[in-house]
Amino acid sequence: MKERRHFIRIVYQAPAQLSQSGAQWSATLKDISLHGILLSCPDGWQPGDDPEFQVDIVLPETDVHLTMTAELVAYDPQSLRMKIVNIDIDSISHLRRLIELNIGDDALLHRELEHLADLAEDE
Incomplete structure (x- = not known):
């Protein structure tokens, strides 16, 4: 299978907290990128008609929240795969720093940011 990421x-x-149309669920962030997130599937969660969710992720041992609108791309009983469709400036700054600290390669981070900008221009 071809890698599409x-x-x-x-x-x-x-x-993480998910909310949609007045409903709210607790989940756990499993992984994250500049473009998407993978969350645990919350107990009692069922897909609705609207693919967009508000997501609030609290970085452990900090008061930092990553707040975004994310679109459900795929799901199974264990996980929800979501594409970030809107994220505020503070959250993207924190996300960028989180990724920078975890990949440890400035050149790679800058390539990722350029690719993100290219995708935004294509939409």
Whole structure:
């Protein structure tokens, strides 16, 4: 199978809250990239008609929240795969720093950011 990912994903565990149409669920972040997230599938969660969710991720041992709108791409009983469709400036700054610290390669991070900018221009 051809690898379709364009962004490096880092394994990172953190608590997350999903909300959609007044419903709310607790989940755990499993991994994250500049473009998407992988969450544990919350107990009692069922897919709805709207693919967009509000997601709030709290970075452990900090007061940093990553707040975003994410679109459900795929799911199974263990996980939800989501594409980030909107993220505020503070959250993207924190996310960039988190990825920078975890990949340890400035050149690779800059390539990722350029690719993200290219995708935004194509939309």
